[in-house]
Structures are given as structure tokens and as C-alpha cells.
Amino acid sequence: MIVVKLKTFIKSLFWHVYSGCPKSSQKLINDRFQICLSCDMLDKRHMQCLVCGCNIGSKKRFLNKLAWADQKCPLDKW
Numbered sequence: 001m002i003v004v005k006l007k008t009f010i011k012s013l014f015w016h017v018y019s020g021c022p023k024s025s026q027k028l029i030n031d032r033f034q035i036c037l038s039c040d041m042l043d044k045r046h047m048q049c050l051v052c053g054c055n056i057g058s059k060k061r062f063l064n065k066l067a068w069a070d071q072k073c074p075l076d077k078w
Contacts, residue, residue: 005053012054012071022069023060032066032078033058039077051075 016022024032033056036042041050047057051074054065065071072078 005048008052008054012052012065012068016068016070019070024067024069026060028069029060029064029066030058032073035073035078036066039075041075049074 036049036056037044039049042048042056043050048055049065052065054071055063056066057064058066060067
């Protein structure tokens with residue numbers, strides 16, 4: 001799982017930087033977070049997506065996939 005998570009993160013980071021590092025608004029982060037909280041593919045203990053392995057949270061942090069405006073849910077939920 002670590003290798004898959006690292007691969008997914010590097011790919012996402014590359015496209016995020018390539019896109020100019022667009023940041024999500026706090027409203028968009030909150031909306032995405034609510035969708036993730038209701039998803040059965042969220043490991044709520046570690047706050048990680050079980051599909052892509054990315055960190056999920058409601059804060060504007062660099063390692064939070066929801067805070068990167070150019071990212072999307074691997075299940076097309078947002």
C-alpha cells in the first residue's frame with residue numbers, strides 16, 4: 001500500500017505543480033470533505049481514501065488532497 005500511495009501522491013503532486021498549484025477555497029474543501037465523510041471508501045481512523053491513499057481533511061494544508069483545486073475524487077464523487 002505504501003508504494004501505491006507514494007506513486008499516487010507523486011503523480012498528483014506533478015500535475016498539481018504543472019497546473020500552477022491552484023488552491024481550493026475553504027468552502028470547496030468543506031464540500032469535498034462532507035462527501036468524503038459519507039463515503040464507505042474513507043478510512044476514518046487515518047482519514048485516508050482507501051482507493052487512492054490520499055490524506056483527507058478539512059484544513060488548508062499542503063498534504064490534503066481536498067485543498068488542491070485541480071484534484072478530483074478517484075470515484076468521481078467530486
